[in-house]
Amino acid sequence: KNEVEQSPQNLTAQEGEFITINCSYSVGISALHWLQQHPGGGIVSLFMLSSGKKKHGRLIATINIQEKHSSLHITASHPRDSAVYICAVRPLTLYYGGSQGNLIFGKGTKLSVKP
């Protein structure tokens, strides 16, 4: 079962390019998280959103609840943005009963930004 699908799996970009990572999910949700994991490193929360759009520096996250889709955009990409980006959703009680509140994770998108 793949309730959360990310695309692309791997992405290579040149420094300065505009990057988009997509996340599609199949269940009703109360929130969606975008996380960042640097090579060999821990996992950091970038955004949590349930509607609309959020922006933090060069990162923008959008979500369309009706279409069950979210995108993470990186403007003016830099080599330090190289990391794995993970999408995770928080299902509604209707779908997961007692497990409501536990996150379901995508497999991640590995981004490499070349100088």
Place this chain on the structure above:
Amino acid sequence: NAGVTQTPKFQVLKTGQSMTLQCAQDMNHEYMSWYRQDPGMGLRLIHYSVGAGITDQGEVPNGYNVSRSTTEDFPLRLLSAAPSQTSVYFCASSLRRSTPNEQFFGPGTRLTVL
């Protein structure tokens, strides 16, 4: 605040050995969880806790035990290590499970079982 801390960072075990992965948070979070991360797969939930004295199984609980005697600590015990338990383990916490909250992750423990 130290956030979420995990020890050890690296561990090598032999098949059949037991060990405990430590996790602690100093943010007074109710919800704590353990995940494993394997190549080509998303993070998978092993066990979770919604408060001191309350634990429950996640998606892949077999071979692991947890306890939550205090709000701060949530150790994960491997009862009899198997090569299939070679993985990177992450502990995470958030304020509570009942509402959407930011997730905080520990630095991870890389475990190899020979």
